[in-house]
Amino acid sequence: MLRMQDISKIYRTDLIETHALRELSLEVKAGEFVSVSGPSGSGKSTFLNIAGLLETFDTGLYELDGREVSGLSDDARSRIRNEKIGFIFQGFNLIPDLDLFDNIDVPLRYRRMKADERRKRIESALELVGLASRTKHLPSQLSGGQQQRVAIARAIAGDPALILADEPTGNLDSLMARQIMDLLEKINAMGTTIVLVTHDPELARRAQRNIHIVDGVVIDSPPYQSRFTQFPPRTTAGAAAE
Amino acid sequence: MKTARTQVNLMNVPIRPLFSSLRRNPTGAVLVALQVAITLAVMINAAWIVAQRLEKLERPTGIDTRDTFEIGIVGSSRKFNVAQAESEDLAYLRGLPGVAAATVVNGILLTENGGDTDLSRDPGTNGPVVGANFLTVDDQALNTLDVPLIAGRNFRADEIRPLTKGKQTPPSEVIVTQSLARTLFPHGSALGRIIYNGDSNPLTVIGITRDFMGPQVGAPAYNTVLLPTMPGQAGLYALLVRTRPGMRDTVMREAKQHIGTAHRFGITGFSTPLAKAERQMHAGDRNTAILLTTVTALMLAVCCLGVFGLTTFNVGSRRRQIGTRRALGASKRDIVAHFMMEGALILSGGAFLGSILALVVGNWLTVHYALPRLDLVYLLGGVLALWIVGLLAAWQPARRAADVPPSVATRTV
Amino acid sequence: MLGYYIQLALRSFRRTPGLTALMAGAIAFGIAACIVTLTVYHTMSGNPIWWKNNSLYAVTMDSWDPNQSYDAAHPKLAPDMLTYRDATYLYGSNIPERKMLLSYLVGVLSGTPGLTRPVPVNTQATTADFFRMFDVPFEYGGPWSAAADRGPEPVIVLSRRENGKLFGGADSVGRTILWNRLRFRVVGVLDHWNPQPRFYDLTPAGGGSFAKSAAAFVPFEWGPTLRIWPSGTMSCWGPQTIDTYQKLLGSDCVWITMWVQLRTSAERARFLDFMNAYWAEQRAAGRFGRPRNNHLWQVSQWLRIHHVVTNDSRLLLRLAFAFLAVCLINTVGVLLAKFLRGASLMGIRRALGASRRQIFEQHLVEVALLSLAGSALGLALGALGLRGVHAMYAHSGNAYGAVAHFDPLGVLWALALAALSTVLAGLYPAWRIGRVSPVVYLKSQ
Numbered sequence A: 001m002l003r004m005q006d007i008s009k010i011y012r013t014d015l016i017e018t019h020a021l022r023e024l025s026l027e028v029k030a031g032e033f034v035s036v037s038g039p040s041g042s043g044k045s046t047f048l049n050i051a052g053l054l055e056t057f058d059t060g061l062y063e064l065d066g067r068e069v070s071g072l073s074d075d076a077r078s079r080i081r082n083e084k085i086g087f088i089f090q091g092f093n094l095i096p097d098l099d100l101f102d103n104i105d106v107p108l109r110y111r112r113m114k115a116d117e118r119r120k121r122i123e124s125a126l127e128l129v130g131l132a133s134r135t136k137h138l139p140s141q142l143s144g145g146q147q148q149r150v151a152i153a154r155a156i157a158g159d160p161a162l163i164l165a166d167e168p169t170g171n172l173d174s175l176m177a178r179q180i181m182d183l184l185e186k187i188n189a190m191g192t193t194i195v196l197v198t199h200d201p202e203l204a205r206r207a208q209r210n211i212h213i214v215d216g217v218v219i220d221s222p223p224y225q226s227r228f229t230q231f232p233p234r235t236t237a238g239a240a241a242e
Numbered sequence B: 001m002k003t004a005r006t007q008v009n010l011m012n013v014p015i016r017p018l019f020s021s022l023r024r025n026p027t028g029a030v031l032v033a034l035q036v037a038i039t040l041a042v043m044i045n046a047a048w049i050v051a052q053r054l055e056k057l058e059r060p061t062g063i064d065t066r067d068t069f070e071i072g073i074v075g076s077s078r079k080f081n082v083a084q085a086e087s088e089d090l091a092y093l094r095g096l097p098g099v100a101a102a103t104v105v106n107g108i109l110l111t112e113n114g115g116d117t118d119l120s121r122d123p124g125t126n127g128p129v130v131g132a133n134f135l136t137v138d139d140q141a142l143n144t145l146d147v148p149l150i151a152g153r154n155f156r157a158d159e160i161r162p163l164t165k166g167k168q169t170p171p172s173e174v175i176v177t178q179s180l181a182r183t184l185f186p187h188g189s190a191l192g193r194i195i196y197n198g199d200s201n202p203l204t205v206i207g208i209t210r211d212f213m214g215p216q217v218g219a220p221a222y223n224t225v226l227l228p229t230m231p232g233q234a235g236l237y238a239l240l241v242r243t244r245p246g247m248r249d250t251v252m253r254e255a256k257q258h259i260g261t262a263h264r265f266g267i268t269g270f271s272t273p274l275a276k277a278e279r280q281m282h283a284g285d286r287n288t289a290i291l292l293t294t295v296t297a298l299m300l301a302v303c304c305l306g307v308f309g310l311t312t313f314n315v316g317s318r319r320r321q322i323g324t325r326r327a328l329g330a331s332k333r334d335i336v337a338h339f340m341m342e343g344a345l346i347l348s349g350g351a352f353l354g355s356i357l358a359l360v361v362g363n364w365l366t367v368h369y370a371l372p373r374l375d376l377v378y379l380l381g382g383v384l385a386l387w388i389v390g391l392l393a394a395w396q397p398a399r400r401a402a403d404v405p406p407s408v409a410t411r412t413v
Numbered sequence C: 001m002l003g004y005y006i007q008l009a010l011r012s013f014r015r016t017p018g019l020t021a022l023m024a025g026a027i028a029f030g031i032a033a034c035i036v037t038l039t040v041y042h043t044m045s046g047n048p049i050w051w052k053n054n055s056l057y058a059v060t061m062d063s064w065d066p067n068q069s070y071d072a073a074h075p076k077l078a079p080d081m082l083t084y085r086d087a088t089y090l091y092g093s094n095i096p097e098r099k100m101l102l103s104y105l106v107g108v109l110s111g112t113p114g115l116t117r118p119v120p121v122n123t124q125a126t127t128a129d130f131f132r133m134f135d136v137p138f139e140y141g142g143p144w145s146a147a148a149d150r151g152p153e154p155v156i157v158l159s160r161r162e163n164g165k166l167f168g169g170a171d172s173v174g175r176t177i178l179w180n181r182l183r184f185r186v187v188g189v190l191d192h193w194n195p196q197p198r199f200y201d202l203t204p205a206g207g208g209s210f211a212k213s214a215a216a217f218v219p220f221e222w223g224p225t226l227r228i229w230p231s232g233t234m235s236c237w238g239p240q241t242i243d244t245y246q247k248l249l250g251s252d253c254v255w256i257t258m259w260v261q262l263r264t265s266a267e268r269a270r271f272l273d274f275m276n277a278y279w280a281e282q283r284a285a286g287r288f289g290r291p292r293n294n295h296l297w298q299v300s301q302w303l304r305i306h307h308v309v310t311n312d313s314r315l316l317l318r319l320a321f322a323f324l325a326v327c328l329i330n331t332v333g334v335l336l337a338k339f340l341r342g343a344s345l346m347g348i349r350r351a352l353g354a355s356r357r358q359i360f361e362q363h364l365v366e367v368a369l370l371s372l373a374g375s376a377l378g379l380a381l382g383a384l385g386l387r388g389v390h391a392m393y394a395h396s397g398n399a400y401g402a403v404a405h406f407d408p409l410g411v412l413w414a415l416a417l418a419a420l421s422t423v424l425a426g427l428y429p430a431w432r433i434g435r436v437s438p439v440v441y442l443k444s445q
Ligand SMILES: Nc1ncnc2c1ncn2[C@@H]1O[C@H](COP(=O)(O)OP(=O)(O)OP(=O)(O)O)[C@@H](O)[C@H]1O
Pocket: A011, A012, A013, A018, A019, A020, A038, A039, A040, A041, A042, A043, A044, A045, A046, A047
């Protein structure tokens, strides 16, 4: 699905250069559910932004769905974001003055979809996240967990191949977090690739594979291994629970 | 007083963070400063122009315009006997109880309908000449105009040259206004001196009147020469009538009706109260002054909306920051002072730019529109006025900023 | 997509009604100021017969005092009128396709059912070509014949207004009225015709540049034939007193306006040669003490040298542009602020796949709608303002009152200008918001 090779990203300000990513390489296969973890400031969000074509990088190669993306124009990148990628953010990032229906409508509009096609997709997306009855509500009239479910509905309404989520449960309690995680797994089961950045080891463990980033590089990403070495005390408990 | 307390707070506002917030989002501030600059430049110069116009509007006509009117009489055939008509009309008018005085003239005062001529101290056309309105009148003219003599005497009745069928004998005495006398003879009295009007016919100045405005066809307003000659050679003349106070309209109506049917081959043309003529004379300046003032006021309003809008925006987009500041102990007055200071900073920048612009525009007006050089008092006054009005515009949103509760700092969405 | 953008723009207006009203109001004020001043300016400077600018020429010839110029303020200009001698000679040329003379006479009308007593009317003494040269429209009848000019025949053309007063607006062609107690036959009645400025005669005694056209028209020769003293502007120089009509005709007094219509530049050159030859001949005979200054003026030049546009209206026009500038800067500022405040939302839209162009377009549509609303409001305000100006001038009885009419072309100009400039003003904020990077705003919620 996505393949990065030696990606570097340097933020330059007047005073200092921050090496957010240092020759980071990784690959995510189609249909995978990958979690990304690492200490704060290690470059997880940067990685996700680059993966989602929100930001450009300085050096390296990035293939998304078999296509090299570094040379693409803004228009082309926007189109890919619109058609292939769904975003879920920690802060939900719903548009406050649009109701649920219109919020989910946003990416579909940019795809110039027909009205009835849009309606169908929005309704089925809301159905999936269990908020079908609240199309006319404004985001402010929903709880945090509900808002995040709307954000997920928005991400999947366009039927993307890849969903990128940056700490989607960071603002939610653990019960709500688990519900969101269930939802993501359900979506993954339908064939969508998911990359999830999270601090929560319990959630990270539920992914098929964990990528650990420290200081802008991937420490190691053997499938199903690192989590035991990374979080020994809790993993046993978690594994036992599984 | 409240103001005193605010002042203390203004002193406490740290300037450096102000500048840094301005530097981070300079466009809005720059745009407002630009508006302030243009508005200031226009406002100052408009005020200056309006002041000039008002001065012009306040120039006295020197005539009792309230109780004076003119009626024009035109011959409808060559058989019209002007001389007879004139004497009949004058006799009729002077017999009316409401009439204080009446005379015949060759033009309509204050209306650009009349004659002007060039006068000179030397015969021939080589010497320097002075332009002047000329009025051909009888001995009742000064009385009718209610213009006092300053020196010399009025025309005697026997000096008035009557209308004759062929050539009229040219006059040899004239009365001039004070302005004209002074222009012709800057040193010494004009009384008894000889002047010429183009041809070699010498004219002796026998009287000098206080200044009044003539018809002003192409001459300075207060330069007028009066000649003792009955007008009407071309078949038309005007009657100038001063009524007793408050009787003008009645007398004018009555006189117009009577004279309109009195002559076999003559009819009345126009009739104008001089007050109306005066109003029309001032119309251009008055209207320009009104338009300038209106547009400038609107401009100032828009400029204030700009200041208001920017401050409102700044308050709105920094609610979080304001809340945090409040949470950290800033008082309401500190917040108000912060935004007022920011407004003052922008206004000062705009005022500085605007002052330069005002001087440039003022200079341009002096060159192209012959406007007197801009008085610096207007510049200072304009800057001060705009500054105060601008701060008032920033006041309301700044007050609203102070109402932001400290709790917004902890809210997420 | 346009529909979606409009929907978003309306939503945005509803979110910030105060700010929107402020912007629309600022635009409206700017436009209104421009409409008022541009209309006044346009009518004042407009060439009412621009389609004939290259064929109509005013004729001037310097016959003035050798010792001083006609107009001290513009010493290079000849008098704007001709003497009787020069006018009649030049009129005799058959080089021009058309030619006409013009002066004013007081004409006393009587002898129609509409008149209870004689009324004096401003009569233009002119020649038959006047009507065709200046494309004067007729409601009834038409101009008199060339033969009527020579006679002169007792024929008269009435203005529409005068015909209304005299004959109740009926077709009066063929009827007889008394003009200065002589029987005149009505040959034509003009339709509405009041060119502003009255380019063909700008003299002050005729009423100035913005006076109405005359009430009645008779053949030019009636003045000399009846020895009626001209009632328009007349300027004389020199020692002799002009006290008889015969003296006037032989004098150097100027009182006749002359226009010619010339088809080609060759014709123009030939007529100028003709003038120059006449000038040389007269000079040899002792006239024309001033340097040769024969001139043919196009209408636009004629208006310019006579300063038809007053300094005041030029000043007001500049003021209006300064005002519009302030309004536009205001709009740019507020738009920018408003757009940037919504930047985080645009960040979300960008993340969801909106391209820079789409964000830019969305905002441009918002600007266009705003400009539309502002223009509509501005048009209304402008109409109100014009009415105010009209009332103001009318109150002071000034001839400029005619100027402050709602002139469609002037308004169109102002509207186009304002709408264009607002959209231009919106370009920068729309572009700025389009450039905003999506991540910055996503991060700092
Ligand atoms: N716009 C920027 N300008 C400068 N430096 C930046 C910028 N964005 C991120 N950084 C720096 O890049 C590094 C990686 O940041 P990033 O947001 O990717 O971390 P993260 O792993 O997501 O951290 P967290 O878990 O706290 O969200 C950090 O050191 C950060 O300071």
